Amino acid sequence: xxxxxxxxxxxxxxxxxxxxxxxxxxxxxxxxxxxxxxxxxxxxxxxxxxxxxxxxxxxxxxxxxxxxxxxxxxxxxxxxxxxxxxxxxxxxxxxxxxxxxxxxxxxxxxxxxxxxxxxxxxxxxxxxxxxxxxxxxxxxxxxxxxxxxxxxxxxxxxxxxxxxxxxxxxxxxxxxxxxxxxxxxxxxxxxxxxxxxxxxxxxxxxxxxxxxxxxxxxxxxxxxxxxxxxxxxxxxxxxxxxxxxxxxxxxxxxxxxxxxxxxxxxxxxxxxxxxxxxxxxxxxxxxxxxxxxxxxxxxxxxxxxxxxxxxxxxxxxxxxxxxxxxxxxxxxxxxxx
Amino acid sequence: xxxxxxxxxxxxxxxxxxxxxxxxxxxxxxxxxxxxxxxxxxxxxxxxxxxxxxxxxxxxxxxxxxxxxxxxxxxxxxxxxxxxxxxxxxxxxxxxxxxxxxxxxxxxxxxxxxxxxxxxxxxxxxxxxxxxxxxxxxxxxxxxxxxxxxxxxxxxxxxxxxxxxxxxxxxxxxxxxxxxxxxxxxxxxxxxxxxxxxxxxxxxxxxxxxxxxxxxxxxxxxxxxxxxxxxxxxxxxxxxxxxxxxxxxxxxxxxxxxxxxxxxxxxxxxxxxxxxxxxxxxxxxxxxxxxxxxxxxxxxxxxxxxxxxxxxxxxxxxxxxxxxxxxxxxxxxxxxx
DNA sequence: CTGTTAGCGCATTCAC
DNA sequence: GTGAATGCGCTAACAG
Numbered sequence: 087x088x089x090x091x092x093x094x095x096x097x098x099x100x101x102x103x104x105x106x107x108x109x110x111x112x113x114x115x116x117x118x119x120x121x122x123x124x125x126x127x128x129x130x131x132x133x134x135x136x137x138x139x140x141x142x143x144x145x146x147x148x149x150x151x152x153x154x155x156x157x158x159x160x161x162x163x164x165x166x167x168x169x170x171x172x173x174x175x176x177x178x179x180x181x182x183x184x185x186x187x188x189x190x191x192x193x194x195x196x197x198x199x200x201x202x203x204x205x206x207x208x209x210x211x212x213x214x215x216x217x218x219x220x221x222x223x224x225x226x227x228x229x230x231x232x233x234x235x236x237x238x239x240x241x242x243x244x245x246x247x248x249x250x251x252x253x254x255x256x257x258x259x260x261x262x263x264x265x266x267x268x269x270x271x272x273x274x275x276x277x278x279x280x281x282x283x284x285x286x287x288x289x290x291x292x293x294x295x296x297x298x299x300x301x302x303x304x305x306x307x308x309x310x311x312x313x314x315x316x317x318x319x320x321x322x323x324x325x326x327x328x329x330x331x332x333x334x335x336x337x338x339x340x341x342x343x344x345x346x347x348x349x350x351x352x353x354x355x356x357x358x359x360x361x362x363x364x365x366x367x368x369x370x371x372x373x374x375x376x377x378x379x380x381x382x383x384x385x386x387x388x389x390x391x392x393x394x395x396x397x398x399x400x401x402x403x404x405x406x407x408x409x410x411x412x413x414x415x416x417x418x419x420x421x422x423x
Numbered sequence: 424x425x426x427x428x429x430x431x432x433x434x435x436x437x438x439x440x441x442x443x444x445x446x447x448x449x450x451x452x453x454x455x456x457x458x459x460x461x462x463x464x465x466x467x468x469x470x471x472x473x474x475x476x477x478x479x480x481x482x483x484x485x486x487x488x489x490x491x492x493x494x495x496x497x498x499x500x501x502x503x504x505x506x507x508x509x510x511x512x513x514x515x516x517x518x519x520x521x522x523x524x525x526x527x528x529x530x531x532x533x534x535x536x537x538x539x540x541x542x543x544x545x546x547x548x549x550x551x552x553x554x555x556x557x558x559x560x561x562x563x564x565x566x567x568x569x570x571x572x573x574x575x576x577x578x579x580x581x582x583x584x585x586x587x588x589x590x591x592x593x594x595x596x597x598x599x600x601x602x603x604x605x606x607x608x609x610x611x612x613x614x615x616x617x618x619x620x621x622x623x624x625x626x627x628x629x630x631x632x633x634x635x636x637x638x639x640x641x642x643x644x645x646x647x648x649x650x651x652x653x654x655x656x657x658x659x660x661x662x663x664x665x666x667x668x669x670x671x672x673x674x675x676x677x678x679x680x681x682x683x684x685x686x687x688x689x690x691x692x693x694x695x696x697x698x699x700x701x702x703x704x705x706x707x708x709x710x711x712x713x714x715x716x717x718x719x720x721x722x723x724x725x726x727x728x729x730x731x732x733x734x735x736x737x738x739x740x741x742x743x744x745x746x747x748x749x750x751x752x753x754x755x756x757x758x759x760x
Numbered sequence: 761c762t763g764t765t766a767g768c769g770c771a772t773t774c775a776c
Numbered sequence: 777g778t779g780a781a782t783g784c785g786c787t788a789a790c791a792g
Contacts, residue, residue, distance in 0.1 A: 104781095105777085163495050343707075439764065
């Protein structure tokens, strides 16, 4: 209980602490006989090195921080899983910072990377401002961005403009012209760039098809099924309702489906719905959506960080992950009224 | 970049390191004038204390470990969120250990609590064996169990036997007698007690109603929607199919719903389905289920750990969280053939 | 009130 | 090969 230290082991084995340290770290400069003595001393004392002391001495923490917004969202969980998977296979521990408020966001950005608390850092979906990036960079800890981007750092990106374009385009190709978009607040304190990008993709597809943008078809609200349902209800009971709705996420698409069900409007006969992410439940719901490589982005991000920590001082690497249109049962040509 | 140390600050401010340490730790034994000097020195040097050195000196790590199986499962994520919430409000960091293999389970149980790596530990859903408990106890780190139990530790439990009993009973009250149960493997290497408990609750309700247990109505499989779907398909295409199915989780219930849909059997007219957990999507799916306090269990677990770490050496506390039957649209009386 | 000093537990020179 | 000494950065106890 009074956990043994390296000194105890040294005494027990009748050697110096240096020697013990050497066998712990697999130094080859130890004779087999003494190594054996030390090993058995370690065993009888049930000794484990104190990680803190080790880290202090080494100047490394063997932990990497992951900063993630709303980690309970299905899409985020998938990314996290990817990161966790590569980290679990390494010697690094993962410390999780969940941010659900701007205050917490600021706090994490300012403090986590400092205090030699971590050897590396992964930031998911939260785009650093230039000022934040500058500060982050100064701390010297390797950072990789997943699902977001900044010139100063490594990043695994998803082309959300293209993804949203593709979604909208799918609707247009089906014959729709009255296409609404339900998303989060484009201007948001978290600096979620994805919201802006997907909105842009939507606008772009519209423009390209010469479909005038209608402000009353662009609804913004907090990210939740409930809120999306409310917004969908609003636009669907409009005097001139849309025949298709593209949502920022599958979660929101489900809210739209719910609103439609409540209103008795049939999907996809009377209303087409397309989401974004392709979360697991989407398949069961026959939801047409844009698939992005959620899990893969986490995997890649973790991998990239590990590499960056090893090499150091390279110029930032950027990877772009593809999106894919998954056509299922919630989209169809508009009603031929 | 060459991060300033407490010594630099002391020199800059023209004081001793002890004084700097005092102002950092808000000791009141510092005059306002010197405190001010130190503070400004800290500011100009952009100094942040090295957390590692601090921890080594203090003998505390200010981090707590959370060991969680399959953290991507919706129910688990909810619990995790509860824990994260109380930890974020404290000064403790959360380090996450996800276990998806028995090997990893063993590794976590054996090593995480040692090496003064953490000040406390929360184990979710994984029941320690007596041997493991013994070992864990010896490390001296406070531990609380969430959604599982052991006499040696604090725990936040859910009465799964009662929950499963309630679910089965609901079906029986509706008039069903041909009730199947789809769950995980009762004998599993992770030592998930919940599987056993829910199975017991099912058996108990059956017995109490004098409904003989049928082995062919008890299906076991890996925990996933897909597998549950497969099992449901199997039992539903049986020569004498059940009229109701109780599943270990909502996720599996969705698989059952999917199988029913594929087979063209109507829910709830021809088949009743009841799940367990009441995950978010359950409401949208009109799934009848047993609600357990997922988020709350995390909250309580985190809180309990914080308290235990402060008080120390109390006898283990046990809390039991309630379950609740949520009747929605997937259960009804059996068909009156 | 404040400067000085002795560890915290381990890794790493440097001599032997 | 191996033991002893030095330092990682900080806190706490001890003088003053």
